[in-house]
Amino acid sequence: MFLLRVILPDRPGSLGTVASALGEVGADIHAIEIVEHRRENGTAVDDVVVDLPPGVLPDRLVSACNSVPDVEVIWFSRYGAGGGLHMDLEAVEQMTSAPAEAIDILVEQAPAVLHADWAALLDGTGSEVKVALETSATPQFGQIAEQWLPMERATALSAPDGQGLAESVLVAAPLDSDRRILVIGRRGGPEFLGSEVARLSYLASLAVAIRAGVS
Template sequence: MFLLRLIIPDRPGSLGTVATALGEVSADIHAIEIVEHRRENGTAVDDIVVDLPPGVLPDRLVSACNSVPDVEVIWFSRYGAGGGLHMDLEAVEQMTSSPAEAIDLLVEQGPAVLHADWAALIDGTGADVKVALETSATPEFGEVAAAWLPLEKATTLAAPDHKGLAESVLVAAPLESDRRILVVGRRGGPEFLGSEVARLSYLASLAVTIRATA
């Protein structure tokens, strides 16, 4: 499957026109998510997860979108899992089903929820800063994680010039304290938008609340 992140006009029919263009190159749309409304300029940012039949070149997806007036492709990559609101709800359901493991479950679900590649729980509450939990494909942090602490609220992070991280875009949110944080990363992009930062902030706060009921 492939992930397309598009800027489209925020008006009726725009998304349908894009879907029609993708259909003309035999793309099978699996999910569409409105990531952000940009009311100041009348556009929206949408993520579209699509698949292609054998023999169809992926470049045709970009060409199809670019053929639609006023549509801009800002990110295109292979993508291995679905995401979006239904993943938010699935994460919440899992956390409420196992309150004692709510934070661990959020770390595990973080990449799918945010269309990302990896997630890690950084713990600096003790003498040393350490990775308490990580998903597969999480890069080595070395000493750079200490620079992210303390973290008072959810925000994007500047990627340090460190092997495995320099090409990543990062977002993080505090959990039980400002020295225990969830970091989620995408290799290469796209950048995390304000709406995605807000979603992570909400889910992190919810995980802490659910964990407290255990």
């Protein structure tokens, strides 16, 4: 499975043209998600999750997209999280079905929702910041987490050198306290867009509200 993030003209037919180009190289499209509309220049950013038949080289996906006029691939990688369309809704459904565990569920689902590699719940309400919950592949944070707290709103974070974070792009949101935050990382990119930060902020607020409903 592969994830392509593409910029294309925000007009009818553009996405269909990209899909047709991918189909010509044998790609099986599993999901297409509109990440962001950029009205200032008339473009959109879309994530496309695809699979390839045996024997087809992955770089043909990039060549196919770039062959379409005014289309540019800005990110390409293998993708194993199994996400796609409706992941936000699926996460919300799981949270509402188990309200007391809503925050834990959001942490576990966050990598798939945002096409990321890992997520961690950091708790700084005590004398030191600790990792309260983490998904697989979460790196060590060391002392850098102290610099992120308190956090008032969802935001992209700067990854420090060393400590396993230097190659990651990060985004975070406060949960039920400005010293309890959800941090999500992608190894190597792409950068989290403003629309993705807004989605995380909404989901974090919703998880807190759902859990508060059973308190």
